[in-house]
Amino acid sequence: MSAYDDLMAFQRQTEALGQVAGRLGWDQETVMPEGAAGQRAEEIGALESVLHARRTDPRIADWLATAMAPDAVGEAQLRQIRRSYARTSKVPARLAEEIARVTSLAQGIWAAARAKEDVAGYLPTLRQVVDLKREEGAALAVGGDPYDALVDDYEPGMTGAAIAAMFDAMRPRLVALRSAVLAAGAPKGLVGRFETEGQMALTRELATVFGYDWNRGRIDLAVHPFSSGSGHDVRITTRVNEVDPFNCFYSTIHEVGHAAYEQGIKADYALTPIGQGASMGVHESQSRSYENQLGRSRAFTGWLFGRMSEVFGDFGIGDAEGFYRAVNRVHAGYIRTEADEVHYNLHVMMRFDLERALIKGELDVGDLESAWNDRFRADFGVAVDRPSNGILQDVHWSHGLFGYFPTYTLGNVYAGCLVKALRSDVAGLDVKMAQGDVSAATGWLRDRLQRHGSLYLPREVVAKACGFEPSEGPLLDYLEAKFGDIYGL
Amino acid sequence: MSAYDDLMAFQRQTEALGQVAGRLGWDQETVMPEGAAGQRAEEIGALESVLHARRTDPRIADWLATAMAPDAVGEAQLRQIRRSYARTSKVPARLAEEIARVTSLAQGIWAAARAKEDVAGYLPTLRQVVDLKREEGAALAVGGDPYDALVDDYEPGMTGAAIAAMFDAMRPRLVALRSAVLAAGAPKGLVGRFETEGQMALTRELATVFGYDWNRGRIDLAVHPFSSGSGHDVRITTRVNEVDPFNCFYSTIHEVGHAAYEQGIKADYALTPIGQGASMGVHESQSRSYENQLGRSRAFTGWLFGRMSEVFGDFGIGDAEGFYRAVNRVHAGYIRTEADEVHYNLHVMMRFDLERALIKGELDVGDLESAWNDRFRADFGVAVDRPSNGILQDVHWSHGLFGYFPTYTLGNVYAGCLVKALRSDVAGLDVKMAQGDVSAATGWLRDRLQRHGSLYLPREVVAKACGFEPSEGPLLDYLEAKFGDIYGL
Numbered sequence: 001m002s003a004y005d006d007l008m009a010f011q012r013q014t015e016a017l018g019q020v021a022g023r024l025g026w027d028q029e030t031v032m033p034e035g036a037a038g039q040r041a042e043e044i045g046a047l048e049s050v051l052h053a054r055r056t057d058p059r060i061a062d063w064l065a066t067a068m069a070p071d072a073v074g075e076a077q078l079r080q081i082r083r084s085y086a087r088t089s090k091v092p093a094r095l096a097e098e099i100a101r102v103t104s105l106a107q108g109i110w111a112a113a114r115a116k117e118d119v120a121g122y123l124p125t126l127r128q129v130v131d132l133k134r135e136e137g138a139a140l141a142v143g144g145d146p147y148d149a150l151v152d153d154y155e156p157g158m159t160g161a162a163i164a165a166m167f168d169a170m171r172p173r174l175v176a177l178r179s180a181v182l183a184a185g186a187p188k189g190l191v192g193r194f195e196t197e198g199q200m201a202l203t204r205e206l207a208t209v210f211g212y213d214w215n216r217g218r219i220d221l222a223v224h225p226f227s228s229g230s231g232h233d234v235r236i237t238t239r240v241n242e243v244d245p246f247n248c249f250y251s252t253i254h255e256v257g258h259a260a261y262e263q264g265i266k267a268d269y270a271l272t273p274i275g276q277g278a279s280m281g282v283h284e285s286q287s288r289s290y291e292n293q294l295g296r297s298r299a300f301t302g303w304l305f306g307r308m309s310e311v312f313g314d315f316g317i318g319d320a321e322g323f324y325r326a327v328n329r330v331h332a333g334y335i336r337t338e339a340d341e342v343h344y345n346l347h348v349m350m351r352f353d354l355e356r357a358l359i360k361g362e363l364d365v366g367d368l369e370s371a372w373n374d375r376f377r378a379d380f381g382v383a384v385d386r387p388s389n390g391i392l393q394d395v396h397w398s399h400g401l402f403g404y405f406p407t408y409t410l411g412n413v414y415a416g417c418l419v420k421a422l423r424s425d426v427a428g429l430d431v432k433m434a435q436g437d438v439s440a441a442t443g444w445l446r447d448r449l450q451r452h453g454s455l456y457l458p459r460e461v462v463a464k465a466c467g468f469e470p471s472e473g474p475l476l477d478y479l480e481a482k483f484g485d486i487y488g489l
Numbered sequence: 490m491s492a493y494d495d496l497m498a499f500q501r502q503t504e505a506l507g508q509v510a511g512r513l514g515w516d517q518e519t520v521m522p523e524g525a526a527g528q529r530a531e532e533i534g535a536l537e538s539v540l541h542a543r544r545t546d547p548r549i550a551d552w553l554a555t556a557m558a559p560d561a562v563g564e565a566q567l568r569q570i571r572r573s574y575a576r577t578s579k580v581p582a583r584l585a586e587e588i589a590r591v592t593s594l595a596q597g598i599w600a601a602a603r604a605k606e607d608v609a610g611y612l613p614t615l616r617q618v619v620d621l622k623r624e625e626g627a628a629l630a631v632g633g634d635p636y637d638a639l640v641d642d643y644e645p646g647m648t649g650a651a652i653a654a655m656f657d658a659m660r661p662r663l664v665a666l667r668s669a670v671l672a673a674g675a676p677k678g679l680v681g682r683f684e685t686e687g688q689m690a691l692t693r694e695l696a697t698v699f700g701y702d703w704n705r706g707r708i709d710l711a712v713h714p715f716s717s718g719s720g721h722d723v724r725i726t727t728r729v730n731e732v733d734p735f736n737c738f739y740s741t742i743h744e745v746g747h748a749a750y751e752q753g754i755k756a757d758y759a760l761t762p763i764g765q766g767a768s769m770g771v772h773e774s775q776s777r778s779y780e781n782q783l784g785r786s787r788a789f790t791g792w793l794f795g796r797m798s799e800v801f802g803d804f805g806i807g808d809a810e811g812f813y814r815a816v817n818r819v820h821a822g823y824i825r826t827e828a829d830e831v832h833y834n835l836h837v838m839m840r841f842d843l844e845r846a847l848i849k850g851e852l853d854v855g856d857l858e859s860a861w862n863d864r865f866r867a868d869f870g871v872a873v874d875r876p877s878n879g880i881l882q883d884v885h886w887s888h889g890l891f892g893y894f895p896t897y898t899l900g901n902v903y904a905g906c907l908v909k910a911l912r913s914d915v916a917g918l919d920v921k922m923a924q925g926d927v928s929a930a931t932g933w934l935r936d937r938l939q940r941h942g943s944l945y946l947p948r949e950v951v952a953k954a955c956g957f958e959p960s961e962g963p964l965l966d967y968l969e970a971k972f973g974d975i976y977g978l
Contacts, residue, residue: 016528023513027512033706043506232527
């Protein structure tokens with residue numbers, strides 16, 4: 001056995017154990033008995049400590065020192081292992097444990113503060129998290145920019161400055177679009193009740209239509225929809241609200257985007273370091289293009305209108321065009337997770353600027369609420385009415401997730417580029433989608449992007465798939481064209 | 490930290506990881522997508538290799554050398570750790586791996602041979618397994634009896650000779666009872682279809698009636714019913730056959746017996762070496778007493794007749810007495826897992842004698858089929874018609890489970906003793922059970938036996954609960970009285 005083979009065999013077991021940890025998380029959110037929570041925490045803790053010991057195993061350094069990759073795929077495997085090992089080696093164990101401890105408590109403190117609209121009760125905890133993440137960023141950056149180092153965790157190769165340049169270019173056009181759309185008045189929404197059974201039957205059909213492989217997956221209910229697992233076992237969840245069926249359907253299509261990515265990766269890569277999606281941003285580009293550019297297109301909603309009418313009868317919308325408008329209704333609101341395509345990126349860009357300033361030390365935690373509220377008024381045109389609709393709405397920072405938010409909009413930007421390329425490559429896409437056939441689109445994404453897993457860096461795999469360097473242009477053009485048309489701007 | 494504390498902290502993580510492995514098994518049998526089987530095998534393999542490394546960790550020997558137990562509970566913890574460590578240390582790694590490899594293949598070979606009625610194609614594999622288990626037994630016995638060493642794995646403190654003495658005393662009375670009952674003619678069975686939904690609703694009710702804690706468990710469907718997990722997450726499965734509702738109901742009650750035992754163990758013992766049932770035999774004593782002595786009693790079936798009539802309407806049985814007879818119908822048959830209370834132990838005793846002779850080297854694998862068939866004719870009065878109804882019916886030996894079979898009948902024997910003691914302790918049991926209230930019985934079992942987990946040795950915990958030394962007498966008296974009454978002998 002060569003050093004490369006030894007290392008890959010070791011990694012394979014680590015990847016398999018990582019899948020087990022993910023499966024425990026799935027179990028916890030879907031089927032676990034309520035009284036098992038405490039014991040489950042110990043089970044996950046025990047497994048995480050096994051995983052941590054493996055990821056910091058000093059033999060990895062020895063293997064890496066002499067391992068010779070047999071080919072380009074092997075090079076990518078070593079690159080992934082080097083990345084992960086360097087990261088875990090740079091952060092002192094004491095700091096890693098402190099971050100785990102503080103963020104674990106912070107989530108409970110955040111939830112309690114949000115319930116009581118108690119910003120003052122939350123800020124000391126947030127300050128602790130920010131301080132620890134600044135320290136971690138500095139340790140990872142080794143003299144470079146700490147925020148860049150944190151971003152790199154979720155989006156290898158991306159920097160805060162590159163994101164800022166992109167977001168700064170997007171902001172004025174989105175603010176202008178938002179304002180014009182809201183001034184134009186809202187289209188009609190759905191009326192009536194949509195029984196759970198019918199929603200679940202149609203949501204399964206939608207998953208199938210978008211190429212979900214049921215032989216390697218399943219769908220269950222959970223409070224927050226998610227996709228879980230890689231390779232041959234990639235499960236999704238959805239939720240049902242009987243007055244808002246779009247919640248269920250578009251959550252499912254979104255999660256199928258994530259799951260189809262994992263299922264679409266070359267089978268040879270399963271349980272290897274490159275056997276997962278390339279980054280959070282690329283992952284989100286799949287879920288967002290499935291959900292929005294494809295799922296909320298005029299062509300596809302035409303088919304969905306027919307199916308929903310068959311399943312649920314009349315729901316107060318007379319034709320496919322009215323249905324398309326209802327699906328793409330733009331509404332003012334405070335909450336990111338409820339935002340439409342026009343508002344969503346404004347939320348993300350604002351969090352990015354704020355968290356970057358916090359990590360750079362340019363914004364003090366004590367000034368965060370007023371900075372949030374000022375920016376919200378500037379971009380959304382209204383004042384935040386209460387902290388749970390403002391600074392306290394997201395759990396991310398309490399989890400220590402700094403550098404994660406921008407990947408949502410990066411995903412949208414990549415989705416804009418990918419679907420532009422897809423549409424120029426594949427003729428007759430809308431004709432097929434109008435018949436409920438999305439396979440040409442999902443097949444193109446699988447062949448061009450998904451199958452590579454983490455073989456290439458995130459921006460690289462998107463550029464290869466598109467045939468051009470990704471930029472914010474296609475997304476903005478798409479949004480302005482689509483909503484300009486719907487709202488007659 | 491003392492050596493004892495260090496050792497217990499280490500064990501706690503091992504126990505937690507053991508629970509994770511069990512959870513993967515549950516997932517595989519209930520919810521796992523079909524295409525995930527190969528990947529799951531790798532996941533389980535990775536976790537098992539972590540567990541094996543922990544169970545053979547040389548630090549355990551160091552800790553054991555100096556650990557001082559703080560009290561009697563601590564003594565029991567150390568006894569369990571010593572047992573497990575001595576066992577894993579005595580078996581050479583090479584032999585353990587070979588057994589794992591051969592038995593893993595043997596299960597597939599057995600299934601194929603059973604489907605083709607191909608004894609000759611199976612025997613070479615069985616011979617390999619027997620040879621390996623003889624070698625393992627010799628390694629464990631260190632000069633003692635190899636079969637005793639294998640039995641001790643499932644039933645600490647029990648020996649082949651003690652079991653043989655007990656079984657030899659049981660056999661003539663059971664053969665006589667079986668023959669008299671079959672001569673008396675069969676009672677009427679149920680007719681009609683019993684919808685899945687109604688069966689599942691009633692099976693959940695039965696689980697509740699028998700004290701299953703839903704806050705720490707759940708019920709799902711699986712091909713073979715089982716109970717899985719310890720402490721705060723103990724799940725059960727059942728199955729549904731629309732023409733045979735007893736299959737579902739009594740499988741559920743049986744598995745609730747196992748699960749209630751695990752759920753009934755003192756909460757302090759969770760994730761510690763004594764935090765699981767004392768042995769396979771004691772476990773089976775719980776499932777068997779729940780299922781048979783309680784669940785198939787005249788009193789309880791009286792209540793069940795009423796509930797089944799409410800749920801399913803008429804099913805061809807006119808009164809509670811006829812229903813009691815239908816539940817306790819004795820029928821000739823070849824298959825152990827389908828056997829009634831009268832036939833069941835005859836199956837087990839026969840396998841015990843045969844497997845003990847194989848391990849002792851007194852029976853050659855080549856002579857096993859004729860030995861099986863001769864014994865079957867002697868005890869059951871008919872000839873085996875084909876290998877899948879004879880020597881090829883059970884998977885146990887292919888799994889390497891030698892020494893396991895007798896624990897089924899030991900469980901019945903212990904159940905006979907426990908329910909005898911219970912009935913003499915608790916007045917009015919039948920009056921309550923006739924109203925669907927089994928709590929006095931399950932509460933007695935929990936207080937007297939279940940809560941102790943593995944604090945005491947198996948026979949010891951049964952004797953403490955009963956107030957007398959366990960023997961086969963109460964079980965035989967119970968069977969002769971019950972079936973003598975039903976069949977008018």
